[in-house]
Amino acid sequence: MRGSFAFLAALLLGPATGLADWEFTRWGMTVDEVQRASRYDAILNGQGFGCLLEMPGPIRFQGSRFDKVLFCFDDDTLLRRVELVADATAYAALERSLQQAYGAPRLRRSLDMPERYWSHPESGDMVQLSLEENAVVTYREAPAGSN
Incomplete structure (x- = not known):
């Protein structure tokens, strides 16, 4: 559980610390690197592709x-x-919290509901809020050449 505490501490610091550059993750890390860096709190979830690892909450x-x-x-x-x-x-x-951190969102139409997104001011990484069966805040690497 020590990895969870480091992860939680990094999350609580908020957006000024970077996005996926949390204490134990960096864009481009492999599955094994993320697991090791999380002290194995991030576990394989059996998805087979895409979101291969998960860390259970509550967070x-x-x-x-x-x-x-x-x-x-x-x-x-x-x-x-x-x-x-x-x-x-x-x-x-979540929307109020993200607006306080990043300002007014930009909107992108998805199938049923517009998705709100922001650009992180330092890294250019994208922060997106979406709603399907769950509310999801997604942090995504900035496109190459956007900084």
């Missing part, structure tokens, strides 16, 4: 409770995004 982030954190990888199994998953009822509180 508090910017005053909101998340049920789990997913670590998602590209086809070369390199870390490309981190998803914080909460109950759908947390959506409004």
